[in-house]
Amino acid sequence: MPDAAIIIRDPSAADEMAWRELWSGYNAFYEASIAEAVTAHTWQRLLDPASPMFGRLAVTNGEVAGFSLCIVHDSSWTIGSYCYLEDLFVAPKLRGRGCGRALIQDLVDRAKANGWSRLYWHTKAGNPARRLYDEFDKADDFVRYRLFFPDVT
Ligand SMILES: CC(C)(COP(=O)(O)OP(=O)(O)OC[C@H]1O[C@@H](n2cnc3c(N)ncnc32)[C@H](O)[C@@H]1OP(=O)(O)O)[C@@H](O)C(=O)NCCC(=O)NCCS
Known part of the structure; x- marks a missing residue:
C-alpha cells in the first residue's frame, strides 16, 4: 500500500484537542512542565493572524500527526524577517513517515513565498532528529546562553 499523503495546513479552533495532545x-519529551495558562495563551496566539507566532499541522489519514510552531521576527542583519522554528513534534506512533520532513519543507516554502531571509532552529547536540535536519543544511557552531527571570511566567 502506498504511504498516506501528508497535508500541512494552518490550525483552526477545532484542532485544539489534537494539538494539546501533541503539545503535551x-x-x-523535553521533561518540561508548561503552565496551563501558557499553553492556553500559546494556542490563542496560533489562531491569531496578527500574532508573529504561527503554527502548522501535519495531517495524515485524517489524523493530526504533528506540528511546527514558529515566530517571525525582525533582524538587524537583513531587511527580510527571520523565522525561528521554536517547536517541532510528531506523535511517536506516526514517526518515520515523512511528517517531520514535510513540516520543515513547508517552512522552507513559506520562507521563499513570504520573503523571509532566514529559517533557523536549535536542538540538543545529541538529538537523533539531526539526521533529518542535516538534509536541509549543516549546523553552525554557535552555543546558547539563557538567563531566566522566574517571576515572569
Ligand atoms: C524530529 C521529529 C519531529 C521527526 O519527525 P518524523 O515525522 O519522524 O520525521 P520524518 O519521518 O520526516 O523523518 C525523516 C528522516 O529523518 C530520520 N529521523 C527523524 N527523526 C529521527 C529520530 N528521532 N531518530 C532517528 N531518525 C530520525 C528518519 O529516519 C527519516 O529518515 P529516512 O527518510 O531516511 O527514513 C520527531 O522524531 C519528533 O517529534 N521527535 C521528538 C521531538 C523532537 O526531537 N523535536 C525536535 C526538537 S528540535
Whole structure:
C-alpha cells in the first residue's frame, strides 16, 4: 500500500484537542512542565493572524500527526524577517513517515513565498532528529546562553 499523503495546513479552533495532545507529548519529551495558562495563551496566539507566532499541522489519514510552531521576527542583519522554528513534534506512533520532513519543507516554502531571509532552529547536540535536519543544511557552531527571570511566567 502506498504511504498516506501528508497535508500541512494552518490550525483552526477545532484542532485544539489534537494539538494539546501533541503539545503535551512534546513537553514530556523535553521533561518540561508548561503552565496551563501558557499553553492556553500559546494556542490563542496560533489562531491569531496578527500574532508573529504561527503554527502548522501535519495531517495524515485524517489524523493530526504533528506540528511546527514558529515566530517571525525582525533582524538587524537583513531587511527580510527571520523565522525561528521554536517547536517541532510528531506523535511517536506516526514517526518515520515523512511528517517531520514535510513540516520543515513547508517552512522552507513559506520562507521563499513570504520573503523571509532566514529559517533557523536549535536542538540538543545529541538529538537523533539531526539526521533529518542535516538534509536541509549543516549546523553552525554557535552555543546558547539563557538567563531566566522566574517571576515572569
Ligand atoms: C524530529 C521529529 C519531529 C521527526 O519527525 P518524523 O515525522 O519522524 O520525521 P520524518 O519521518 O520526516 O523523518 C525523516 C528522516 O529523518 C530520520 N529521523 C527523524 N527523526 C529521527 C529520530 N528521532 N531518530 C532517528 N531518525 C530520525 C528518519 O529516519 C527519516 O529518515 P529516512 O527518510 O531516511 O527514513 C520527531 O522524531 C519528533 O517529534 N521527535 C521528538 C521531538 C523532537 O526531537 N523535536 C525536535 C526538537 S528540535
